[in-house]
Amino acid sequence: MIAREPPARGDMSPQEFCDAGHRLVDWIADYLSSAERYPVLSRSAPGAVAAALPAAPPAGGTPFDEIFGDFERTIVPGLTHWNSPTFFAYFSISASGPGILADFLSSALNQQAMLWRTSPAATELERVALDWLRQLLGLPASFEGVIYDTASVSTLHALAAAREAALPRVRTDGLLQGGRPARVYASAHAHSSVDKAVILLGLGHRSLVKVPCDTEFRLRPRELAASIEQDLAAGHLPLAVVATAGTTSTTSVDPIADIAAVCERHGLWLHVDAAYGGAAALVPGHEWVLEGAERADSLVVNPHKWLFTPFDLSAFYCRRMDVVRAAFSLVPDYLKTSEPASVRNLMDTGIQLGRRFRALKLWAILRYFGSEGIRARLAEHMRLARLFAAWVDEADEFERLAPVPMSVVCFRWKPAGVSGEAERDRSNAALLERVNATGEVFLSHTVLDGRFVLRLAIGHIRTAEHHVARAWDIVRAEAADLRPA
Ligand SMILES: Cc1ncc(COP(=O)(O)O)c(C=O)c1O
Numbered sequence: 001m002i003a004r005e006p007p008a009r010g011d012m013s014p015q016e017f018c019d020a021g022h023r024l025v026d027w028i029a030d031y032l033s034s035a036e037r038y039p040v041l042s043r044s045a046p047g048a049v050a051a052a053l054p055a056a057p058p059a060g061g062t063p064f065d066e067i068f069g070d071f072e073r074t075i076v077p078g079l080t081h082w083n084s085p086t087f088f089a090y091f092s093i094s095a096s097g098p099g100i101l102a103d104f105l106s107s108a109l110n111q112q113a114m115l116w117r118t119s120p121a122a123t124e125l126e127r128v129a130l131d132w133l134r135q136l137l138g139l140p141a142s143f144e145g146v147i148y149d150t151a152s153v154s155t156l157h158a159l160a161a162a163r164e165a166a167l168p169r170v171r172t173d174g175l176l177q178g179g180r181p182a183r184v185y186a187s188a189h190a191h192s193s194v195d196k197a198v199i200l201l202g203l204g205h206r207s208l209v210k211v212p213c214d215t216e217f218r219l220r221p222r223e224l225a226a227s228i229e230q231d232l233a234a235g236h237l238p239l240a241v242v243a244t245a246g247t248t249s250t251t252s253v254d255p256i257a258d259i260a261a262v263c264e265r266h267g268l269w270l271h272v273d274a275a276y277g278g279a280a281a282l283v284p285g286h287e288w289v290l291e292g293a294e295r296a297d298s299l300v301v302n303p304h305k306w307l308f309t310p311f312d313l314s315a316f317y318c319r320r321m322d323v324v325r326a327a328f329s330l331v332p333d334y335l336k337t338s339e340p341a342s343v344r345n346l347m348d349t350g351i352q353l354g355r356r357f358r359a360l361k362l363w364a365i366l367r368y369f370g371s372e373g374i375r376a377r378l379a380e381h382m383r384l385a386r387l388f389a390a391w392v393d394e395a396d397e398f399e400r401l402a403p404v405p406m407s408v409v410c411f412r413w414k415p416a417g418v419s420g421e422a423e424r425d426r427s428n429a430a431l432l433e434r435v436n437a438t439g440e441v442f443l444s445h446t447v448l449d450g451r452f453v454l455r456l457a458i459g460h461i462r463t464a465e466h467h468v469a470r471a472w473d474i475v476r477a478e479a480a481d482l483r484p485a
């Protein structure tokens with residue numbers, strides 16, 4: 001390829017775009033088929049990437065070829081490879097081929113669907129793609145969807161709507177000083193995005209009540225009901241409950257139907273955080289994961305977690321989108337349009353005005369794989385997780401610390417000769433460091449009942465049984481090396 005100097009005026013020429021684009025697509029295809037060749041967890045030292053880059057911007061233009069060369073030399077070594085099939089940390093996610101291609105198109109089109117007229121296609125495709133996903137999740141048609149960037153933002157909007165429903169004057173008057181202190185309830189295993197939402201909404205971190213869980217890390221509805229009653233008696237204002245379907249640490253599923261009954265009794269907003277676990281409900285036999293969610297006010301599921309969608313895309317569903325609009329809609333003169341009131345202007349359902357054309361990738365993925373293809377892939381991840389769990393269960397020196405309802409296994413090394421929880425925690429932390437230092441796999445950890453636990457998450461579209469088997473071999477081999485003499 002001939003390196004072309006950037007033109008003095010205007011954009012890159014079509015020919016240069018074509019040449020660079022082909023090179024890029026070839027690189028991506030090669031990367032996706034062999035991402036395992038890189039250390040999954042970047043070996044970059046803190047500051048190394050920044051130090052390798054010039055401190056000041058270039059005065060002249062740089063041929064794209066050179067930029068690409070720098071990308072390979074400087075950026076790639078600083079990547080942790082989320083798109084590697086041996087990435088087993090956090091929630092393992094994957095950008096699938098159709099999703100990547102659709103995202104590429106989305107950048108090229110540069111649609112900004114704040115108003116229906118600024119992109120009728122993006123507006124209407126978002127409605128259709130979300131409605132397809134809603135059907136796959138088994139939610140009733142009364143749920144209207146909107147795409148946000150992340151589950152954190154979806155949950156923030158859900159709790160803003162709950163606040164709007166309970167305290168409609170907040171929008172004009174702000175949080176009234178001296179009013180009844182608000183309360184939001186979630187399990188002790190709820191994601192930290194719930195904490196951040198109550199903080200940001202001005203409810204105060206203290207307003208979040210962490211309800212105790214049972215031995216399988218699920219919120220106890222009786223304790224929830226008791227907390228609400230106590231708070232009412234103390235003059236507090238319960239606003240909302242967040243139930244989680246697929247908690248971050250163990251993928252436990254709160255009993256949504258029982259929680260819905262409590263919410264209905266007290267008129268509280270029920271938000272279901274199914275950011276990760278919602279996808280499981282697509283798999284035949286796993287519909288129970290969202291049982292009761294049809295009674296919720298809102299729900300979030302993240303296609304960028306377990307539905308093969310390149311980051312980011314969070315699907316927010318709400319049965320009371322009118323309340324979300326009441327909280328967020330604000331139309332200045334320069335955004336008023338002559339379309340009939342029936343058109344949907346996406347800027348009305350959230351804090352963002354500008355928004356990316358994310359629906360394109362969800363639509364492409366749902367079409368490319370089809371519901372059967374998606375279900376088969378999710379079911380395979382669950383099978384692999386059960387297989388890994390069985391290996392752990394059979395091993396004398398390892399134990400499993402949580403059920404495996406989806407595709408995450410929480411386990412722990414219990415080396416002979418090491419007694420005491422603190423010493424076991426240190427051994428497991430050391431084991432995790434060694435496993436990740438191999439560069440072959442990347443696992444993460446959590447803390448359950450005060451104990452340091454290793455966590456293996458399977459969710460990558462290209463993860464196969466041999467990858468999972470390799471992870472188990474590495475864990476055992478590193479444990480054998482670390483074992484006290
Ligand atoms: C249960 C749950 N909810 C919410 C989130 C936040 O997701 P996001 O990164 O999309 O904000 C996570 C992240 O892992 C999660 O596990």
